Amino acid sequence: MSIAVHTETPVIEVSHVSTRFGPTVVHQEVSLTVMKGEVFAIAGGNGCGKSTLLREIIGLLTPAAGSISLLGADSRELQHTDGGSLHRRFGVMFQHGALFSSMTLAENVAVPLREHTSLSAGLIRDIVALKIALVGLPPDSGVKFPRELSGGMRRRAALARAIVMDPELLFLDEPTAGLDPMIAAGFDDLVLDLKRLLGLTVVMVTHDLDSLWRIVDRVAVLGEGHVLGMGTMEQLAASEDPAIRNYFHGPRGRAAQLNHSGRASHRD
Amino acid sequence: MDLPHTTETRGQAAAVTFVEGRTLRCRGSWTMSDVGPVERALRVMEWPAGGALRFEGSGIQALDTGGAVVLSQAVMEARRRGCEVTVEGLQSEHAQLMNLVSVHWDAMMAHVAARPKGTARLQSIIRNVISRFLCGLEFIGETAMAFLRVCSSPGHLRWRSALNSLRLDGVNALPITGLLTFLIGVVIAYQGAEQLRKFGTNIFIVDLVGISLLREIAPLIAAILIAGRSGSAYAAHIGTMKVTEELDALRTFGLSPTELLVLPRMLALVVALPLLTVYADVLGVFGGMLIAANQLNVSFTAFLSRFEEAVALRHFLIGVGKAPFFAVIIALVGCYQGFQIRGGVDDVGRHTTMSVVQSIFLVIIFDALCSIMLNWWDL
Structure with missing residues (x-):
């Protein structure tokens, strides 16, 4: 559970975004706002366009209509690779890590520093070491190649690479998918810690109901091309919308909620 | 903050x-x-x-x-x-x-x-080389065993896959192989024409073009093309299947990837490459013949009658006889490199490159050995 410390400054404003892939309509008039300092989740069933929306926010895709503003700039600017100053203000952790397989882990983490700063090699090495230590990887992992790491370690390494520039905004695409419950919970804690320590705003795409209950401040549920609902988990759990109810009140949703309220009362 | x-x-x-x-x-x-x-x-x-x-x-x-x-x-x-x-x-x-x-x-x-130590790195390099050598031996052994199994019960061979491979690696390679050897025939004839005209021995263009093409150049060109075309495709295909765990899926069904993927391709190449070589022979000699008629006034009939006496049958047989061995080398190296892919995408690229380089290297080494041995036996 996080103490919401968000100010009322929007860092991401998605307004009236529509997306089409050929005849398939993915989004219709989707609008949402992410405030500075919050952990915001985009949830929804498989194929509802969560990852597509994320890719549009970070400028990898252009929506068919509507506009997206990211840290006060139009996210379409990101398609010019020289939008450097904007690129270094956010970090992205892709679903499968997307670590460069021809580089060691430490080299992977160092890429943004090498490309965007003029720091000395020694200092880059130290900052990289700090970030690898922050995400809790063991000391000998820096010299390993991605293929020599387990899935969980690769995820951590990708997170280290995403936060190496101290971004204001951190995007996580399904950060806990495919991790065992212990590691997934550890990952949630890690995201919260980093958020607190580095003052991040976190936007994540996730299916993980436990994460949604534990670390997320606000959730937007996508479905049928629209934002079905947006708010805190408590608000959404109390929603009457059948689609949202199905999503949060399936057997797993109830278990996660029980688990969460049990833990919360235990803590009190 | x-x-x-x-x-x-x-x-x-x-x-x-x-x-x-x-x-x-x-x-x-x-x-x-x-x-x-x-x-x-x-x-x-x-x-x-x-x-x-x-x-x-x-x-x-x-x-x-x-x-x-x-x-x-x-x-x-x-x-x-x-x-x-x-x-x-x-x-x-x-x-x-x-x-x-x-x-x-x-x-x-x-x-x-935490930095890797020099000795540790050396050790891992040596261990890699040894294990790669052993892996290679194991692979050859496995393929040989699968081959014997198929020999004893031919029903086990994936005929459909072999025929498909025959089409992809043989029939579809006809245009490029034909064009290239035709051009090589033209080039050899041009180069020879200069020299032969000086001595007034125009008719020897037949010996030059015929023997060099039939015995060495056509089989080599066909093999090199197939190594680039099919060997690399084998490595990339098998490697991608390995990365996506398709090979493991096959094994859980009790199917042997060697029998399923390697043997059909190898047998298809063993059939296709000699045929391609014959085809390359014909087009290469035809290219030489055109230039002979054009530059040296050796007519088609004169060329062909000289061809019969000057170019012994053994040259043709030696050339075509090497082709199945080339085919085995190319198929084995391509498939082996595919199986060696472990990590992700950059490994696929690396091993595909290695499959082409190694198979061409081994083909030429084998060809050189053949030349030396045949020279000993005066063939």
Whole structure:
């Protein structure tokens, strides 16, 4: 559970975004706002366009209509690779890590520093070491190649690479998918810690109901091309919308909620 | 917490100055984009030997982890020189960040210290070479066993897959192989024509073109083309199947990837490459024939009648006879490299390249050995 410390400054404003892939309509008039300092989740069933929306926010895709503003700039600017100053203000952790397989882990983490700063090699090495230590990887992992790491370690390494520039905004695409419950919970804690320590705003795409209950401040549920609902988990759990109810009140949703309220009362 | 990173919020450049000998005043924006000069300045700083030293941090406008690392390094360095260091005046969030760095300092140093040792690297290289050699032997053995199994019960061979491979690697390679050997025939005839005309021995163009093409060049060109076309495709295909765990899926059904993927391709190539070689022979000689008629006034009929007496059948047989061996080399190397792919995407590219380079290398080595042996036996 996080103490919401968000100010009322929007860092991401998605307004009236529509997306089409050929005849398939993915989004219709989707609008949402992410405030500075919050952990915001985009949830929804498989194929509802969560990852597509994320890719549009970070400028990898252009929506068919509507506009997206990211840290006060139009996210379409990101398609010019020289939008450097904007690129270094956010970090992205892709679903499968997307670590460069021809580089060691430490080299992977160092890429943004090498490309965007003029720091000395020694200092880059130290900052990289700090970030690898922050995400809790063991000391000998820096010299390993991605293929020599387990899935969980690769995820951590990708997170280290995403936060190496101290971004204001951190995007996580399904950060806990495919991790065992212990590691997934550890990952949630890690995201919260980093958020607190580095003052991040976190936007994540996730299916993980436990994460949604534990670390997320606000959730937007996508479905049928629209934002079905947006708010805190408590608000959404109390929603009457059948689609949202199905999503949060399936057997797993109830278990996660029980688990969460049990833990919360235990803590009190 | 406010962490300016951008040019818009970039303040005064980071700076350090000594005031009153015992106080180091830190000012400006200590962020990754601006802290570089200060880091260099601090590295050559002359620290007072011992005594109290005060870091005055109230002038720091912005601090991120990069700046915090630089500041922590300076503090550590001064401590190492025996100074009693105090850091004062930091804004509370900056102090938190410094705290974060100091909490993780030991872990960080452990990361920095972790480098592979030279001997360990050498050992792993030697182990790699040995294991690769053993893997190669194992692969050849496995394929041979699968081949024997198929020989004893031919129903086990995937005929459909073999025929498909025959079409993809044989029939579809006809245009490019034909065109290339035709052009090679033309080139050899042109080069020979110059020399032969000088001596007035025009008719020997037949010997030149016929023997060199039939015996060496056509089989080699066909083999090299197939190595580039099919060997690489085998490596990439099998490698991708390995990356996507399709090979493991096959094994769980009790199917042998060697029998399913390697044997049909190998047998298809063993059939296709000799046929391609014959086809290449015909087009290459035809190319030579055209130039002979054009440049040396050797008519088609004269060329063909000379061809019959000058070019012994054994040249043709030696050329075509080498082709199945080339085919086995190409198929084995291509498939073997495919099975060797372990990691992700860049491995696929690397092993595909290696399959082409190695199979062409081995084909030429084998060809050279053949030439030497056949020379001993006066063939």
